[in-house]
Amino acid sequence: MHPAPRPHFTKRYRIVTEEKAGGATYTPSGLADFVASQIAAVADLSLPTIRILDPAIGDGELLLSLLAHLKPYTAASVIVHGFDTDRVALEQARRRLQGAFPAVTLHLESSNFLEFVLREFAGGTDLFRPTVTASQFDLIIANPPYVRTQIMGAEQAQMLATAFGLSGRVDLYHAFLIGMAQVLRPGGTAGIIVSNRFMTTKGGSAVRIELRARFNLRHIWDLGDTKLFEAAVLPAIILAEGRNGHDGDPPAFTSIYETDDPAPQEAIDPIEALAMSGNVALPDGRHFRVQQGTLDSSGSAEDVWRVATPEGDTWLATVTRHTWRTFGQIGKIRVGVKTCADKVFIRSDWNTLPLDQQPEVLRPVTTHHTGSQFRATPDGKRRLILYPHESVGGERRAIDLQKFPRTRAYLEAHRTSLETRSYVLEAGRKWYEIWVAQDPAAWDLPKLVFRDISERPTFWIDLEGTIVNGDCYWLAAEGDEATGWLWLAAAVANSTFVEAFYDHRFNNKLYAGRRRFITQYVEQFPLPDPTTMLARQIVAATKAIYSAPDSVSTAGMKADLDRMVWRAFGLGIEEVGR
Numbered sequence: 001m002h003p004a005p006r007p008h009f010t011k012r013y014r015i016v017t018e019e020k021a022g023g024a025t026y027t028p029s030g031l032a033d034f035v036a037s038q039i040a041a042v043a044d045l046s047l048p049t050i051r052i053l054d055p056a057i058g059d060g061e062l063l064l065s066l067l068a069h070l071k072p073y074t075a076a077s078v079i080v081h082g083f084d085t086d087r088v089a090l091e092q093a094r095r096r097l098q099g100a101f102p103a104v105t106l107h108l109e110s111s112n113f114l115e116f117v118l119r120e121f122a123g124g125t126d127l128f129r130p131t132v133t134a135s136q137f138d139l140i141i142a143n144p145p146y147v148r149t150q151i152m153g154a155e156q157a158q159m160l161a162t163a164f165g166l167s168g169r170v171d172l173y174h175a176f177l178i179g180m181a182q183v184l185r186p187g188g189t190a191g192i193i194v195s196n197r198f199m200t201t202k203g204g205s206a207v208r209i210e211l212r213a214r215f216n217l218r219h220i221w222d223l224g225d226t227k228l229f230e231a232a233v234l235p236a237i238i239l240a241e242g243r244n245g246h247d248g249d250p251p252a253f254t255s256i257y258e259t260d261d262p263a264p265q266e267a268i269d270p271i272e273a274l275a276m277s278g279n280v281a282l283p284d285g286r287h288f289r290v291q292q293g294t295l296d297s298s299g300s301a302e303d304v305w306r307v308a309t310p311e312g313d314t315w316l317a318t319v320t321r322h323t324w325r326t327f328g329q330i331g332k333i334r335v336g337v338k339t340c341a342d343k344v345f346i347r348s349d350w351n352t353l354p355l356d357q358q359p360e361v362l363r364p365v366t367t368h369h370t371g372s373q374f375r376a377t378p379d380g381k382r383r384l385i386l387y388p389h390e391s392v393g394g395e396r397r398a399i400d401l402q403k404f405p406r407t408r409a410y411l412e413a414h415r416t417s418l419e420t421r422s423y424v425l426e427a428g429r430k431w432y433e434i435w436v437a438q439d440p441a442a443w444d445l446p447k448l449v450f451r452d453i454s455e456r457p458t459f460w461i462d463l464e465g466t467i468v469n470g471d472c473y474w475l476a477a478e479g480d481e482a483t484g485w486l487w488l489a490a491a492v493a494n495s496t497f498v499e500a501f502y503d504h505r506f507n508n509k510l511y512a513g514r515r516r517f518i519t520q521y522v523e524q525f526p527l528p529d530p531t532t533m534l535a536r537q538i539v540a541a542t543k544a545i546y547s548a549p550d551s552v553s554t555a556g557m558k559a560d561l562d563r564m565v566w567r568a569f570g571l572g573i574e575e576v577g578r
Contacts, residue, residue, distance in 0.1 A: 027061050027143045027193060031228050031235075034271050035141060035191040036065035038239050042218060043139055043189040045074040053137040053183065055113035055144060055176060057082035060093030062141045066191075067101050079105045081137070083113040117179040118163060136185035136242070143193040144176035174198065174207045177238075181214035184242040190215070196222050196236035199305035200508040202520050209301045215240035217251035220295055220305065224257035225509060226270035226288070234510070250294040253307040257509050263287040306507050315571070316504055319526055322569040327493075328523025330485045331475045335519070336366075336468035337385070338436035340421050344414045345434065346469070348381035359407040361399060363387050363443075366466040371451045371458045373494045373558075374545050385467050386410070388432055391441035398430045436470065443467050445476040446483045448490055450522070455514045457502075459493035461486065461546055473519060487539045488530050490546075494558075495565040496573065498525060528568035538564050 027035075050070070054063050063080060070078070080097065084090045087110050094108050109116070164178040173194050184190050198204030199222065211217065221237040228235060254274055263281035267273035270288060273280040277292045293309035327333065339345040346365060350358055365385040370376040386407065388399050401408035411418065411432045418424075419431050443465055449472050450459040468474045477486040492498055499515075506521050528535050541561045548554045566573045 027058070028228055029061060029065070030269065030271050031193065032061045032065040033069070034274070035062065035193060035237055036069040038219065038237075039066060039139060039141060039189050039191040040069040040073060042239070042241075043070075044187060045070065045076065047076055047138060049077045049079065050074065050139060051137045052078060052080045052139045052141070053180075054080070054082045055140070055142050055180060057084045057093050057108065058086070058089050058143070060096045062143060063093070063097060064100060066139070066141045067097075067104060071101075077105070078103075080107065082106075082108045083111060083116060084108075085110060085112055114163075114175055114179055117182055136183050136188065138185060138188045140180050140184055140188070140190035140192070142176070142180060142190070144173040144180075171195070171197070171203075174204075177207060178210055178214070181210070181243075184215075184240075186242045186244040188242040190238070190240045190242075192238045192240070194236055194238065196224070196234045196508075199236065200506055205302040208303075208305060211238070211240075212301050214243055216243055216248060217295065219252040219254070221274060222253070222255040222257075222307070222507070223270065224255060224288075226256060226258075228270060250308075253291075253293050253295045253305075255291045255307045255507060256288050257507070259287050259289040261287065261289065304506055304508075306505065312504050315500075318570045319501060322528055323526035324529040325485075325527050326523060327475065327489055327525040327527065330482060330489065330527065331477055333473055333475050333519045333523050334438055334468075335436070336470040336472045336474065337387075337434055337438055338470040339385075340424075340435040341414075341418055344411075344418060345386045346383055348383045350384050357406060357410065359386050359410050360404045361387055361407050364464060364466040365469050366449055366462060366472060367469040368451045368471045371449070371454075371472065372460055373456075373458055374460055374490060374542065374554075376449070376460050376462065385469070387434070387437075387440070387467055389434065389437045389440045391439065394441070396437060396440055398433050401432070438468075442476045445478060446486055447477070448475045448486050448493070449473070450493065450517055452518060453510065453514050453516055457493050457495075457498055457515070457517060459490055461490055473517070473522065475522075484539060485527065485530055487542045488527055488535055489525070491538045491542045491561055491565055492525060492527060492568075493522075495562050497562070497565045497569060497571070501525065526569065532568075534564060534568050538568060 052063070052066065054060075057063065060082070063082065067078065067080075078101075082090070082093060084093070090108055090110055094106060097104065097106060164175045177192065177194065177198075180190055180192065198207045199220075215238075217238065217240050219237075219239040223235045223237065225234060256270060256273060259279060261279050263279035265273075265276055265278060265280045267276060267280045267282060269282065273282070273288055273290055276290050278290060280288050280290055282288070291307045291309060291312075293307040293312070296303070296306045296308035298308070298313075350362060362384040365383050366376060367379075367383060369379045369381070369383075388401075388407065388411070389396055390399050391397075399407070401411065415431065421431075421435065424433060424435055425431060447462040447468070448459055449462050449468055450457070451472055462468075462474070475486070475489070477483045502515055502521065503509075505524065508521070509515055528538075530536075530539070538561065541557060541564065545554045545557050545561065548557070563573055
């Protein structure tokens with residue numbers, strides 16, 4: 001039997017512009033020094049020979065830092081192995097390392113680390129001379145390339161997933177993490193710089209499981225929105241040991257995110273601030289909140305990674321005791337429609353067409369442009385969507401164009417461009433269908449609609465039967481009782497309480513403090529018992545805000561509502577658990 005063919009990875013993936021194809025963002029010297037110092041502080045340096053690996057060596061900055069930090073503490077012979085498919089960068093790294101550390105033995109290979117792992121550690125049969133023997137490494141320092149699925153392409157992502165036992169949305173650095181776990185000797189030490197996305201996304205759950213299974217994690221630093229890289233990546237650092245049969249204590253966890261709160265402490269830069277706790281001011285005027293705790297291990301291995309502190313855990317326990325249900329338990333959260341041809345289906349100038357040419361199936365559409373807390377704010381453009389779907393017997397189907405002659409004529413005029421959406425036809429759909437149409441029967445139900453990315457939560461009630469566009473999410477309520485829950489959910493979702501809950505439970509922020517309100521987070525938002533007197537007061541106050549003539553008159557009402565939401569979860573508004 002012939003072995004299954006190995007995936008062939010030919011590129012060094014970069015992050016932005018040309019770098020998007022390869023994922024290479026070279027490490028700033030200050031960050032390289034920090035990772036190197038953490039490795040040197042915990043590594044076993046008593047070995048007579050130390051084998052070091054950088055699987056994506058770039059210009060050699062990480063290895064230079066590590067060798068400099070090791071030099072005072074060991075007289076061992078050092079052998080360095082590095083991989084990179086960028087020959088220019090590899091030669092630059094060779095010159096820098098030979099110049100600074102001439103006694104170090106270098107094995108730098110112009111090839112891909114992932115192919116090496118498959119060849120040497122997974123029973124590969126490639127008939128060419130390996131430059132590195134299949135013995136494991138004592139130390140690893142790495143900033144692996146970061147490339148998301150949509151840049152790699154589905155075929156490349158699937159090959160990575162199959163080869164390295166991954167699932168979900170695969171990023172290139174996921175495979176590098178598994179590969180490094182494979183080649184690190186038991187008890188060896190690794191310091192790895194990665195994107196922090198894997199810690200909190202559904203797509204990263206397989207990686208979280210594998211990392212806990214394959215490494216003894218020592219410390220995780222979530223570097224948040226510190227902007228240590230020029231590329232738009234929020235980094236994290238993992239300090240880990242090769243699995244040696246002993247789990248030890250829960251790994252330490254440090255997080256740092258920008259804040260507007262006053263900062264009584266000062267630091268030269270974000271790296272120095274990592275040793276502190278609380279709010280820290282930098283010379284450039286930015287303030288950061290630094291939390292020191294442990295990696296939360298109260299749930300399953302696939303749960304999101306968050307910093308656990310005694311105060312925060314007590315806060316969350318109080319919320320749990322006062323939680324009746326979660327948002328996900330009162331209704332399914334869906335993303336809005338995706339036409340993949342918005343210029344055809346969504347317009348604000350339908351009225352410029354003659355009346356006898358305007359499609360019969362136009363419906364109002366909600367987009368993030370109209371988003372506001374509690375109630376949408378019209379943007380003046382009056383966007384409408386041509387929605388060619390209906391529900392019959394509980395099943396969604398495309399409308400019969402013979403029954404809608406104006407709609408048929410309009411779509412036929414755009415047929416050529418619509419048929420370029422080959423994936424629609426390949427899925428057995430009609431050429432004029434919307435790619436993601438959701439449930440036509442649900443649009444007329446009362447809905448809670450919300451924006452994906454926002455500094456503050458922006459959730460609003462839709463009683464107008466609009467169709468929600470793909471830049472928003474929505475939750476529909478079926479029945480009078482569920483509609484009451486929807487009003488309660490709107491109060492919770494727009495509160496400062498839910499901001500604190502989000503930061504405790506997920507702590508996944510983007511630049512400038514913006515949060516991501518996506519299904520996997522919002523479905524875990526808590527609801528208090530709707531039968532209590534306080535909950536009924538919250539619903540009444542929410543309805544009053546919704547019905548108010550303008551936002552200016554509701555400022556005091558919103559503040560009162562906010563305090564009621566905190567009380568509903570057994571907390572005072574000042575009890576943020578920080």
